[in-house]
Amino acid sequence: MNARWAGAAALAVLALLGAAPAEKIQSMLARPQVLCGRFDQQKQLVGLKKPVVSNGRFCVVADKGVLWRTLQPFPNTLKITRDEIIQLNGERVAVRMDARQEPAVRMINSVLFALLAGDLDPLEKIFEIDGAVQEKSWSVKLKPRDGGFGKVISSIFLTGGVYVRSIVISETSGDRTEIEFSAIQTGDGAIRPDEAALF
Amino acid sequence: MNRSGLAVWLWAGMVGLLLAHNLYIWLGARLATDSDILALLPVENRDPVLEKAFAHMVESAQQRLVVLVGAADWDTAVRAADRYLEALAPGKNLLTSDEEISPKREQDWLGLFHKHRLVLMTADDETALRDRDKQYWVDVALTKLYSPGFSIKAGAWQDDPFGLFGAWLQERARETPVRPRDGRLFVAEGARVYVVLPLMVRVPTFSMVAQAALVPLLENARQAARRADSQVEVTVAGIVLYAGAAAAQAKWELSTIGIGSLLGVVALIWLTFHSLKPIALITLSVGVGCLGALSVCSLLFERIHLLTLVFGASLIGGAQDYGTYFLCHRLGADDQLDSHQLLRRLLPSLTLALITTVAGYLALALTPFPGLRQMALFSALGLIFAWLTVIFWFPALASSRDSEGGGPLVRWCAVSLQYWPRIEAYRLTLTKVAVLGLLAALAAFGFARLHAQDDVRLLQNPPKRLIDEQIQLSRVLDAPAPAQFFVARGETAETVLRREETLKQRLDKLVEAKLISGYQAVSNWVPSLRTQEVRRAVVDERLLNGAGALPVLSRRIGSDDIWIAATRERLSKSGEKLTPEEFLSTSAGASVRHLWLGPVSGGYATVVALRGVSAQSLPRLREAGSGLEGIEWVDRVGAISEILARYRTYMSWVVLFSYVAVYALLYRRYRGATWRVVAPTALASIAAMALLGLNGQGVQLFHVLALMLLLGVGIDYGIFLQEEPSRRDPIAWLAVVLSALGTILSFGLLGLSRTPALRSFGLTMLIGTMTVWFLAPCFAGAKQRGET
Numbered sequence: 001m002n003a004r005w006a007g008a009a010a011l012a013v014l015a016l017l018g019a020a021p022a023e024k025i026q027s028m029l030a031r032p033q034v035l036c037g038r039f040d041q042q043k044q045l046v047g048l049k050k051p052v053v054s055n056g057r058f059c060v061v062a063d064k065g066v067l068w069r070t071l072q073p074f075p076n077t078l079k080i081t082r083d084e085i086i087q088l089n090g091e092r093v094a095v096r097m098d099a100r101q102e103p104a105v106r107m108i109n110s111v112l113f114a115l116l117a118g119d120l121d122p123l124e125k126i127f128e129i130d131g132a133v134q135e136k137s138w139s140v141k142l143k144p145r146d147g148g149f150g151k152v153i154s155s156i157f158l159t160g161g162v163y164v165r166s167i168v169i170s171e172t173s174g175d176r177t178e179i180e181f182s183a184i185q186t187g188d189g190a191i192r193p194d195e196a197a198l199f
Numbered sequence: 200m201n202r203s204g205l206a207v208w209l210w211a212g213m214v215g216l217l218l219a220h221n222l223y224i225w226l227g228a229r230l231a232t233d234s235d236i237l238a239l240l241p242v243e244n245r246d247p248v249l250e251k252a253f254a255h256m257v258e259s260a261q262q263r264l265v266v267l268v269g270a271a272d273w274d275t276a277v278r279a280a281d282r283y284l285e286a287l288a289p290g291k292n293l294l295t296s297d298e299e300i301s302p303k304r305e306q307d308w309l310g311l312f313h314k315h316r317l318v319l320m321t322a323d324d325e326t327a328l329r330d331r332d333k334q335y336w337v338d339v340a341l342t343k344l345y346s347p348g349f350s351i352k353a354g355a356w357q358d359d360p361f362g363l364f365g366a367w368l369q370e371r372a373r374e375t376p377v378r379p380r381d382g383r384l385f386v387a388e389g390a391r392v393y394v395v396l397p398l399m400v401r402v403p404t405f406s407m408v409a410q411a412a413l414v415p416l417l418e419n420a421r422q423a424a425r426r427a428d429s430q431v432e433v434t435v436a437g438i439v440l441y442a443g444a445a446a447a448q449a450k451w452e453l454s455t456i457g458i459g460s461l462l463g464v465v466a467l468i469w470l471t472f473h474s475l476k477p478i479a480l481i482t483l484s485v486g487v488g489c490l491g492a493l494s495v496c497s498l499l500f501e502r503i504h505l506l507t508l509v510f511g512a513s514l515i516g517g518a519q520d521y522g523t524y525f526l527c528h529r530l531g532a533d534d535q536l537d538s539h540q541l542l543r544r545l546l547p548s549l550t551l552a553l554i555t556t557v558a559g560y561l562a563l564a565l566t567p568f569p570g571l572r573q574m575a576l577f578s579a580l581g582l583i584f585a586w587l588t589v590i591f592w593f594p595a596l597a598s599s600r601d602s603e604g605g606g607p608l609v610r611w612c613a614v615s616l617q618y619w620p621r622i623e624a625y626r627l628t629l630t631k632v633a634v635l636g637l638l639a640a641l642a643a644f645g646f647a648r649l650h651a652q653d654d655v656r657l658l659q660n661p662p663k664r665l666i667d668e669q670i671q672l673s674r675v676l677d678a679p680a681p682a683q684f685f686v687a688r689g690e691t692a693e694t695v696l697r698r699e700e701t702l703k704q705r706l707d708k709l710v711e712a713k714l715i716s717g718y719q720a721v722s723n724w725v726p727s728l729r730t731q732e733v734r735r736a737v738v739d740e741r742l743l744n745g746a747g748a749l750p751v752l753s754r755r756i757g758s759d760d761i762w763i764a765a766t767r768e769r770l771s772k773s774g775e776k777l778t779p780e781e782f783l784s785t786s787a788g789a790s791v792r793h794l795w796l797g798p799v800s801g802g803y804a805t806v807v808a809l810r811g812v813s814a815q816s817l818p819r820l821r822e823a824g825s826g827l828e829g830i831e832w833v834d835r836v837g838a839i840s841e842i843l844a845r846y847r848t849y850m851s852w853v854v855l856f857s858y859v860a861v862y863a864l865l866y867r868r869y870r871g872a873t874w875r876v877v878a879p880t881a882l883a884s885i886a887a888m889a890l891l892g893l894n895g896q897g898v899q900l901f902h903v904l905a906l907m908l909l910l911g912v913g914i915d916y917g918i919f920l921q922e923e924p925s926r927r928d929p930i931a932w933l934a935v936v937l938s939a940l941g942t943i944l945s946f947g948l949l950g951l952s953r954t955p956a957l958r959s960f961g962l963t964m965l966i967g968t969m970t971v972w973f974l975a976p977c978f979a980g981a982k983q984r985g986e987t
Contacts, residue, residue, distance in 0.1 A: 041347070047357035047765065050757050054345045074345040100387045103380035173355035179347075 025120060025131060025138045030162045032186035035060045035116075036195075039179050041070075046174040058181070059191050060116045064199050079198055080109055088198070107149070115158065115167060127156070137161045203539055203594060210591035217490040217584075224497055231502040234446040235405050238504055239570030239658055241842050248799050249833055252686045252806050255796060257438075260681055261404050263297065264417075264437035266396040267672055268424055273392050277383065279427040280394035286423035287398075290416040293409065297397035311785045316364040317738060317774035318731040322707065324363050328737045336361055336741065336748035337755060344756065357766060358773070360752065361742060374719055374810075376677050388675045391432070395676070400439050410443035436672040441661050448953055449505035456512035456948040461485075463944040464519050467937055472526065473606035480596060481522040484588040488518040491584030492577045500573055509949075510574040510957060511581065516945025517556065517912075518585035521549055523937045525593050530605050531930035538594040546590075548922070552915050553586045559911020562853065563904050566846050570658075571904075612936055613929040619976040645889030652897025653843040655836050657955045679719055679808035682835035683817065689829050690802040692779050696727035698829045699807055705823040706807075714819055716811025721791050725782045735774050743767050847900040854884075854906050861914055869921060875978040876921050880913030883970035887963050901956045905963035912942060912964075913971035920979035932976065939972035 036059040043052040056071040065081035077088040085105055087095040099106040107126070114122045120129060120140065126149055127142035139159040144150040150172075157168040163184050169177045224230045268283055270276035287294055312319060320328075327335070340360045359365055372378075377386045377395055384395035402409035417440075421433045464485070468478045492511060496503055525545060532541055560582070563575035672678070685702060689695040699722040709715050726734070742748045753763045782788045783795055796804040809820065817834065824832035858881060866873045884906045891898060916935045923931035942964065949961030 041345075043344070043356075045344075045357060046355045047762070047769075048756065048758060049762070052344050052756065068347050070345055070347070074341050076342060076345065078347060100392075101376060101378075103378045103385050171355070173358070175355050 024133045025140065025160075028133075028136075028138060028162065029117070029160070030186070031062070031117065033062050034188060034190050035163065035184065035186050036190040037184035038182050040182070042178045044176040044178075057195070058116075059195055060113075061191065061199060066112060066116060067195055067198060069195070077198070080112060082109060082113075085109065111149075115156070116164060137165075206591045207595050210587065214487055214490075214588075217487065217494050220494045221490050224493070230493075230497060232407065232446075232508070233405060233502040233504045234407070234442045234449060238502070239506065239568060241567040241569070241839070248688060248796070248804050249686055249831065251796055251799060252684070252804065252833065253835060255793060256681050256684065256806060256808075261438050262400045264294065264398040264400055264435065264439060265672060265676070266398060267386070267393040267432075267434040267675060268396065269391045269393040269432040269434065270428060270430055271391065273380070273385070275428045275431065276392050276394045277381070279424040279431040279433075280383070280396060282427045283396065283420045283424040283433065286420035287416060290412070293402055293413055293416065294398050294400055297399040311782070311787050312364070314773060314775045315777040316359065317770055318726065318734045318777065319367045320363040320734060321366050321370045322703075324366055325734060325737065328741045333741065333748035333751055337751045340748070340752050341755060357769065360766070361748070363738075371723065374717060374723070376675075386675055393675060398437075400437070404439045405442050407446050410439060410446055413439060414443050434668045434672050434675075436665075436669040440665055441659075444661050444665060445659065446505055449509050452509045452952050453505070453512055455951065456509065456945070457515065459948045460512060460515035460941075460945045464515060464941055467608070467940055467944075468519075468523065470606045470608040471523070471933070471937060472530070476597075477526050480526065480593065481519050483592070484522040484585045485515050485518045487588040488514065488581040488583075488585030492581035495580050496573065496577050499576070503577075504570050504573060506570060506954060506957065507573045507577050509952060509954070510960075511577045513945035513949045513961070514578050514581040516941035516943075517578070518581055519941050520552065520556075520938045521586045521589040522593065523941075524549060524552070524934045525589050526597060527930050527934045527937065529597050530609070531928065531933075538597055542590065542594045548919070549586070549589070551918070553582060555911045555914055556908075557582055557911075559908040562850075562857075562907045562911075565853070566850070566900070566904075567842065608936070609929070609933055612933040616929055616932045616976060621980060622977045641893070642885055642889040645892035648892035648895065649888065650897050651844060651847065652899045653840045653847060655839040655843070657843065657899055657901065657959070658839075660953050660955055677716055677810050679810050680812040683812050683820070683837075684809060684833055685807040685824055686796075686804055686831045686833055687807060687829055688799075688802060688804045688831070692803045693728055694829065695803045695805050696722045696725065696779065697729060698827065699805060700727055700730060702807060702824065702827055702830050705827075706809075709816065709819055709823060714813075714816040715809050718810065719791060719794060719808040721779055721783075721794050721805050724787070724791055725777050725779045728776055728778075731776050738770075738774070743770060843900050847898065847903055850900060850903045850907065854903060854910065857907065857910055861910065865914075865918075872921065872980065875980055876914065876917035878978050879917055879971045879974035880910055880967075882974055883913060883967045884909060886970045887966040890966055891963075899956070899959055901959040902963050905960045905967065909964060909967040909971070912938075912968065913975075916971055916975040917978070920975050935972065935975060939968055942968045943972070
């Protein structure tokens with residue numbers, strides 16, 4: 001109720017000011033070189049009564065990529081760089097997908113980078129962006145315009161302040177994933193040596 | 200009216216008919232020409248199913264044109280591709296986008312698999328289902344379940360918890376590197392990304408009018424794309440481009456050889472007779488020869504191949520023989536001798552000359568190459584019509600006053616013959632032996648260096664640029680080989696699919712060994728019903744049943760028996776059997792429809808197409824197909840090379856036996872001097888082959904065929920000169936000189952052809968005829984002449 005009102009108000013203000021919400025949000029976000037933290041993921045899957053819960057660590061290193069380490073309950077590491085997605089089982093490469101060959105991988109990578117960095121510019125090509133800005137926080141709803149993403153994803157909902165705080169992905173199949181970020185650290189000390197070694 | 204008068208009028212009526220028919224053909228543009236290289240190829244393989252398979256593969260490609268617009272980044276490539284298509288827009292009656300492979304079609308095709316996904320899995324997963332324990336599959340499902348929310352998957356987790364269908368779908372995607380991207384087709388290679396533009400040629404590929412319009416249109420579009428960005432690279436490939444290049448080349452060669460020969464012949468006649476009338480007469484005989492050949496061939500054959508016309512242009516030099524032979528003798532004969540009496544005297548030798556040459560050409564028709572048969576028939580007909588013109592018309596038209604004294608060539612002949620070296624077997628000096636020994640050694644060395652060359656590329660020689668673009672395109676798209684594939688056959692569709700599956704097990708080993716990059720088959724998409732049943736059973740046993748992975752998975756995720764039952768029911772519903780008919784009727788089936796030959800005589804047949812085929816993989820592929828019931832390995836390129844090789848050997852023997860036969864035939868007349876008649880041609884053949892060896896070239900069928908024709912032409916010279924061995928009368932020598940020069944001219948010009956087969960033929964004839972011409976007077980001798 002509150003959020004809806006805030007959104008409506010923000011939209012009204014924006015309409016008056018004539019400024020794009022994207023620009024406002026961009027100005028609120030910090031852009032550290034290294035950003036690490038904890039994530040909590042909750043999947044609401046069609047046909048399953050209980051949500052599927054997992055957590056782990058993530059790191060976003062500017063110009064290098066994203067490390068996504070699921071720790072509980074099922075260890076699994078995903079390294080996403082601009083050129084590929086690699087799934088690691090321990091040190092071993094289990095799956096490798098080349099973004100040069102697979103446009104889908106490239107698209108997912110660029111969207112993911114943009115989502116985690118709150119960088120809305122590259123997203124505008126793919127999604128209709130509907131944003132709401134409050135004093136210290138913001139929220140954005142992304143709806144795929146058409147093409148490949150529209151077949152899989154019905155919407156993505158982002159919230160944040162200085163950093164992205166949560167992402168909710170709703171799929172066309174009815175499956176839904178909520179990811180919450182916490183314990184965010186920045187700077188060179190944020191990334192652990194074993195994580196840095198993976199890049 | 201006397202008999203010869205009647206003959207003149209009858210022949211005039213015949214020529215009138217030919218003229219009318221030719222006018223009908225040319226004015227109405229009714230001459231159906233062909234530039235399809237396949238039309239030249241042998242029809243030996245009579246198996247209708249294999250023929251259908253090949254036609255199917257070719258037809259699916261024939262009207263297609265594929266364009267790659269490449270750049271360093273996608274946006275530039277898209278921009279350039281848009282410019283390219285804009286530039287093509289004015290020619291939309293010629294060329295349009297191929298909607299069948301448009302990325303828009305990809306939208307709906309996943310829907311088909313909803314009912315069948317349970318039986319669609321990779322061979323690796325099928326093995327893993329048997330070999331791995333249920334814990335492995337529980338882990339697979341959990342990994343998928345806990346995967347990051349942003350990872351790619353097709354559909355909800357509950358529809359494919361063990362990821363079998365997802366893996367199968369990815370395997371299908373790997374059959375081509377082409378991907379949809381922003382509503383276009385994308386492919387990447389190295390540092391470049393490409394927009395793929397599949398185009399459809401809306402006019403017959405082998406229509407020369409269409410080719411003439413298409414080539415500038417495409418070039419214009421290429422320039423337009425380049426203007427978008429200077430780094431843009433445009434690669435185009437399609438059969439229509441090859442056909443266009445072949446047609447343009449043939450047209451150019453046709454006019455070069457035709458006009459060149461004609462001018463040469465006219466010059467020769469002028470130099471001989473110093474009079475215009477012989478030129479008119481000879482041109483008349485050659486002209487009737489060409490009209491006749493064209494008329495009869497256009498009636499006999501559905502279409503006349505352009506290469507036939509190119510080869511036929513060399514006819515001009517050969518068809519003038521009979522006319523010049525007659526006119527030479529008219530020149531040399533007594534003024535009192537009536538032209539009709541002269542003809543009666545010359546008729547035996549004229550007839551013999553026609554028969555030997557026509558026989559030489561018809562030997563070409565012994566091969567199973569339809570193109571070669573057409574060329575041989577065209578040439579033989581041209582000779583016959585020219586000959587008939589000489590027989591029927593020349594006595595009436597030519598008179599002794601036509602050329603008084605003759606031109607410079609006549610005088611040169613008279614003089615040159617006096618000084619021509621002559622070989623006398625019993626007067627061999629040391630120098631002569633040394634020279635002969637040296638030549639023999641050189642010939643032996645040349646022969647030792649000879650090797651066979653039976654490549655199919657002899658038949659065509661497209662511009663390098665086209666080949667380069669074709670290779671580049673095949674590599675970037677990882678396209679299946681059009682001329683090498685397997686054909687699977689069986690009484691029912693099910694049998695065919697089962698046989699494909701057996702073959703694929705062997706092919707998988709070649710893929711693993713990186714000998715091929717992959718294969719396309721209907722059974723990749725629609726497994727045989729037996730395989731579907733087997734998979735269904737193993738899924739039930741290892742995953743869905745009480746003792747399977749599903750209950751364990753349920754416990755791990757904290758679910759209950761209701762969930763297990765519901766999931767089992769849902770998955771079971773998606774295990775309906777998929778038939779090829781159902782699959783092929785959907786949009787998803789479009790990608791393999793060209794592989795499905797459908798019901799054929801005696802059952803069903805399919806093609807298994809191969810990607811990444813190389814010279815090294817061919818023997819292994821042939822091996823992979825052997826010993827499997829209902830599986831045949833088709834290597835069109837290899838088959839043609841084999842036929843070329845077989846006929847090269849076969850025709851070599853025919854040439855050898857022909858020499859023996861000719862020797863035996865001539866022995867009755869020349870006895871001990873027969874060798875003097877045959878030796879020049881035999882030595883010329885040896886010289887031509889030795890030169891080939893010295894030059895490091897390979898021997899091919901077309902060299903051997905030229906030797907056959909050389910025998911037909913060259914023996915004549917020996918006969919003519921042996922008939923007049925005294926060297927007092929230069930007329931026989933004049934006839935030989937004129938005939939040889941005409942032949943040298945025509946085949947020399949044919950030697951300029953860019954089609955390797957025609958070039959080899961022309962050059963062999965050129966070298967051979969020159970040598971015979973030089974050697975024939977050396978061997979013609981009075982001393983050992985037999986009785987007459």
